[in-house]
Amino acid sequence: MPVLMTALVTGLGLLPIALGSGEVGREIEGPMAVVILGGLITSTMLSLLVIPVLASKYARILA
Numbered sequence: 001m002p003v004l005m006t007a008l009v010t011g012l013g014l015l016p017i018a019l020g021s022g023e024v025g026r027e028i029e030g031p032m033a034v035v036i037l038g039g040l041i042t043s044t045m046l047s048l049l050v051i052p053v054l055a056s057k058y059a060r061i062l063a
Contacts, residue, residue: 007044011037 014033021030 003044003047007040011040014040 014037017026017029018033018037020026021034023030
């Protein structure tokens, strides 16, 4: 749950910057926010879905 809440709050904070990336003065901020949001989504899905599945699969093999 803490992972999800942290990702949600960070994503909501970066969303206005990512959506306004075409505005003057945000040539670097906007694309950087898009990249950070992508990494945030990817890492959240990895830690909530992929890692538990792999851990349960290999825990059976090692036990």
